[in-house]
Amino acid sequence: MTTPRPAAAAFAQPRLLLPDSPALVAGFGRGTLLTPDGELFSGPAIEIGRRLRDMPPPMVVHAPAAARRLGLNPFPACDLLELFAFCQPARPAAPTPRGLALALDREPPEEEEALAALLPELATDLLRHLAAGRHSPMNRDAAALAAKLRQETGWPWADSVLAALGQAQARPSPDPLKVWRRLPDWEEAAPPPPPSQHPVSATEARQRLAEILGEGSEQRPQQADYASAAASAFQARDVPGAPHLVLAEAGTGTGKTLGYVAPASLWAERNGAPVWISTFTRNLQRQIDQETARLYPDPTERRRRIVVRKGRENYLCLLNMEEAVGAAGMAGQWLPLGLISRWALATRDGDLQGGDFPGWLSELFGPHNVWPLADRRGECIHSACGHYKQCFVEHSIRRAKGATLVVANHALVMVQAALGGGEDGRPQRLVFDEGHHLFDAADAAFSADLSGGEAAELRRWLLGAEGGRSRARGLSRRLEELIGDRPDLLLPLEEALQAARALPGPGWPNRLAEEEADSARGATEVFLQSIRRQVLARARDEEAGYGIECDLHPLAEPVAAAAADLADSLTRLRTPLQTLHDRLAARLEDEAEELELGDRIRIEAACRGLERRALMPLTAWGAMLGTLSAPPRAPGIRPDYVDWFALDRREGREVDCGMHRHHLDPTQPFAMAVAAPAHGVLITSATLRDHGSLSEAEAAEEAPEAAWRAAEARTGAAHLPSPAIRAAVASPFDYASRTRAIVVEDVNKADPGQVASAYRALFGASGGGALGLFTAVRRLRDVQSRIAQPLAERGIPLYAQHVDAMDNATLVDVFRAEEAACLLGTDAMRDGVDVPGRSLRLLVFDRVPWPRPSILHRERRTHLSEGQPKSYDDAIARHRLRQAFGRLIRRHDDKGVFVLLDRSCPSRLLAGLPTGVVVRRMGLRDAVAETRDFLAES
Missing domain, CATH: 3.40.50.300 (P-loop containing nucleotide triphosphate hydrolases)
Incomplete structure (x- = not known):
């Protein structure tokens, strides 16, 4: 490998330079090898492995998968996926030779011999693309990054990249990894005015659909009928708490996505407020986002008008990225971080889960090199972060306020609603695709778990890292600038941190199975151990080795005593936290004239974090423990909640234990917290109704009405004051x-x-x-x-x-x-x-x-x-x-x-x-x- 010269070279003419490597296509137990001299060999894996020992690292697509297919140990390779991620970041591609060919607009051949011959051509295509854009802002630091990767890792594509950029002697630098320096700042805007209330008629919805589809498109009468029905959700509301609710079942092939996008986009454009489209799965969220390209073909306009929203844990955290870059040399992360930095400059929204991030990077380099870059443990410090103005999440929140369509997921929409609207506010118009999953989504969003894992997370959030490698700062570190030396804030903080030691400490799962509870470990661990014993005592023999559960009552005496102690401990924790929250919030009024904007934002974020991360779960846990001291419910009486104890196991190993509470009917809180505040709601799916539940004789009259009633019960429509508008469009497929x-x-x-x-x-x-x-x-x-x-x-x-x-x-x-x-x-x-x-x-x-x-x-x-x-x-x-x-x-x-x-x-x-x-x-x-x-x- 050539050692770079100390001084940076001037730009030269780009060259297309490929490594002197054979091309390898791996089958299962066999492979095809094409040498640079044109010698072709197809044969068993053992022979492929023998030949590779005498050759330079081969050119492959997805080296770890190729090694697994061949049954060989991982071997050095020129992985085309790495070159693709460098040259065309944020562009989707399936991580196979055929998938890469399709991504580069090549027709993939069927024969493995032809595929092997195609690999060098794909590499050439990528390098040619890089050379053509070598002067673009995206590639301003590309040569310095490639030189750094060559210096630190011996990256086999580095010389090819530098040649394509015309900078063979570029000086290596870690600066290109510091992407936060080049990302744009978001700008605060004035609060949007209230939306107007111009309705969308059925005819207008059909017209907008025709415009989206364009002339000469396939005619689908069912799709137009569906768009007409969906338009009913975009009328002006007459009574508070009574939204226009449409239940629309659309058979597969109807084209329901564009069917509801038509009236939704028209209403948003006409009234100056976004429509939120919510899905249950990431797959559909991504599919909807892609289909909106027909509505807004220009990528710049589409990015402005269509915003994908997810929870914070899905996005690249720039503070985590900075810390990873700082430790890259020690952790050997130069190459994955280098490719991720390229993606971070090109990504549309910074989404690491299901967006434009190449998901196969985590398989190439291991999940430990990717997932810690997201805020998966709720450690965001909001405005106290040095990268707050570049934050991908904050960008998406602000873009969503001025968008036409916001594509979210059921979990985010429901959690935001449970928090009173959250950072995104309350949308007036909601579309729930995959509506048959609303029951399950609401069940997850409005439940509570007093488990070892949840309680230990709260302790970590309050106390920070207690040994081990973690950047968890704890509440004291996060609030130190706001609290300073003020006794009225320091005292409740200290009381809360002391009380937090009643929560499970480090290593708690290993102590769960101890026969004798140690009160010195805290009231929570004693409670969990008593629950575990009750669950095991009442488990069925056939459940051995799997997660098991039991009813609360009859309540074992040790559980009752431990629950009472834990309730007292949680009260001692909640009280100072509430005091801290209230005194911080009071500063917003008492010191309104003195507070700077940054401090005001920090105080609001601190209060929001205290409420969501600590006070809300502590309140729920207190209510659950109160149930244990109450008399058991009489048999046959319908409960509002279902409570139980559970011992969770994974592959025969105990991993958690706790008490769980779910609404008997979770669509009730969904209807009250999510649907009722909205003005219009469309709930749609291919399977809203249960078909085939009655006999043929009953089907003629009773079945349609019964099926609709069941759909209303499963979606929460039955809990709203106004009847739902029902619509069904059959599939056009034979x-x-x-x-x-x-x-x-x-x-x-x-x-x-x-x-x-x-x-x-x-x-x-x-x-x-x-x-x-x-x-x-x-x-x-x-x-x-x-x-x-x-x-x-x-x-x-x-x-x-x-x-x-x-x-x-x-x-x-x-x-x-x-x-x-x-x-x-x-x-x-x-x-x-x-x-x-x-x-x-x-x-x-x-x-x-x-x-x-x-x-x-x-x-x-x-x-x-x-x-x-x-x-x-x-x-x-x-x-x-x-x-x-x-x-x-x-x-x-x-x-x-x-x-x-x-x-x-x-x-x-x-x-x-x-x-x-x-x-x-x-x-x-x-x-x-x-x-x-x-x-x-x-």
């Missing part, structure tokens, strides 16, 4: 001719070997393009371990959620790009995944997705089922099967096979599949033949 649905009757779902064999045979019959869905991660991993190698030997790569290190969005990108690939997943792959075409032509479900038999489900089944508990279970399973089936056909020309490996599946559950689908029961051999023959047809 399911009868384009799909096959099969229940396999001779596979024992309890036998892992039989299940794995079925997956292997069916995936082989489809030639790939198969999605396998599981109701348990353990069974997914077991099947993956059994079938990965046999499928690889047939040229079918297998990817798996919870096995591969890639995030879900990247896994889906790979699956979409590789028509021969198969993918295994759980719930996240069942919902919100859009893979049109031959990349998804077979879907196999391992068993009926019944709800988990938990205490929470037992209580809901009893009190929310209207006296039909079995029907309650059926409805949940039917929804999940229908959602899974919906992944299969995404376009008119798609065709696919749906297979359920559960012979015990009742026919009533399959009645909810789309109209025209005929379910047949047969043996595995016939199912394999049916799959092969149907998918082979043109």
Whole structure:
């Protein structure tokens, strides 16, 4: 490697210089190697490994995956993904040779020999692109960064990059990693005026939809009908607390995204306020963001008008980045931080989760080099941070206030509402896509957990780092500039920090199983140990090794005593924190004339943090402990809340313990806190209603109304004063001719070997393009371990959620790009995944997705089922099967096979599949033949 000269060289003509490396395409257990001299070799992995020992590092795509496929130890390589991340940061690409070719507008060949020959051409394309933009602001420090990476890591692409930039002798510098110096500041703007209230008519919604689609686009009458119905959510409200609520079911293929974007964008433009669009999954959030390119094709205008909002834990934290850069030499992080710094300059919004961040970077360099860069532990110090004005989160909050559409997620929308609107304020118009998940999202948002993990996090937030490597500052450090030497603030702070030692200290999980509780460890640990003993005493034998739970009552005496002590301890913590909060808040009024703007912002942020991170959970925990001292509820009485104790285990190891509280019906707080304050709400999904719940005789009259009532109950519409406007648009797809649905009757779902064999045979019959869905991660991993190698030997790569290190969005990108690939997943792959075409032509479900038999489900089944508990279970399973089936056909020309490996599946559950689908029961051999023959047809 050439040592850089001490002085920076002037710009020279760019050159396209490739490493003198062979190109390698790795299959499973075999590979194809093309030398720079044109010698081609295809053969077994052992021979590939032998040849690599005598060659320079090969040119590959995704070196860790290539090593795994070949069964070799990780080897030095010129990874094209690294070059791609440097040359075209923030541009999406599936991390495979074919995926990279598609990202660079190349048609990927089918043969591995041709793919190997293509790799140097892809490298040339990337370097040519870099050379063309060498004078752009984005590449101002690119040469200094490449030289630094060469100096620190011997990065094999450094010379190629420097040659393309025309700066072969560039001086190395760590400054390009300090991206906060080059990021723009956000600017505070005046509060927006109140929005006007001009409605959007059905005709106007249709017209806007036609404008978005453009001339010559495919005509979808159902889509226009849907847009007309959605427009009803954008009328002026007449009564406070009674929003215009539309429940709209849109069959797959309707085009509902643009259907509701049409009236939503028109209302926002006309009235000067954003419409918030909320999803349950990141996959759909990203899909909606991409589809809005048809509404605003210009990237600059689109960035201004469309804002993606997520929780703070999703974004790159510049303070974390600064600390990582400072320790890069010690931690060996130069290369990942260098590539992330390139992305940080190009990213649209700094989103590390599902945005434009290349998710495969965490697999190339390990999650420990990526995820600590986000604020995943709530340590944000807001305006006290030196990078506050460049902060990606603060940018997105301010951009959202002036946006046309804000694409958020259910969790953020509900948490913000629970906090009284939060940093983003209360949106007047809300669209909830994936509305069938509102019940689950509200269940998570409005619940409370008094667990070891939650309590230990609060202690860490209050006391800061207590040993180990952490930048956790603690409350004292965060507030030191605001408190100074003021006794009225110092005293409650000191009292709170002393009381915080009642919370679980470092190493608490290791002490959870101790037989004798040590009161010196604090009241919380004693309480957790007493809960653990009660749970274990009342667990069923078959639950051994898995997470277990039990009812509160009859309450064991040690638990009652420990709960009383803990309640006192939490009161001693909450009281000084409340005093501190109130005295800080009082400064905003008492010292209004003296406070500088920065101090005012810091005080507001401190009060907000105290309220959200400490006072709110402490209040909830106190109420939960109060339940333990009250008489138990009489059998048959409907509760407002469901409480229980649980011992959490992961892979046979105890990881947490605690008391949990959920609303019996979480749509009630959703309706009151989220929907009622809004003026208009659209709740939409392909599966809002439960189809097939009644017999054919009942279906003619009773079923439609019953299905709508159930949908209103599951979405919170039943808790609002005005009736919901109902709309349903059927799917335009011909399911009868384009799909096959099969229940396999001779596979024992309890036998892992039989299940794995079925997956292997069916995936082989489809030639790939198969999605396998599981109701348990353990069974997914077991099947993956059994079938990965046999499928690889047939040229079918297998990817798996919870096995591969890639995030879900990247896994889906790979699956979409590789028509021969198969993918295994759980719930996240069942919902919100859009893979049109031959990349998804077979879907196999391992068993009926019944709800988990938990205490929470037992209580809901009893009190929310209207006296039909079995029907309650059926409805949940039917929804999940229908959602899974919906992944299969995404376009008119798609065709696919749906297979359920559960012979015990009742026919009533399959009645909810789309109209025209005929379910047949047969043996595995016939199912394999049916799959092969149907998918082979043109």
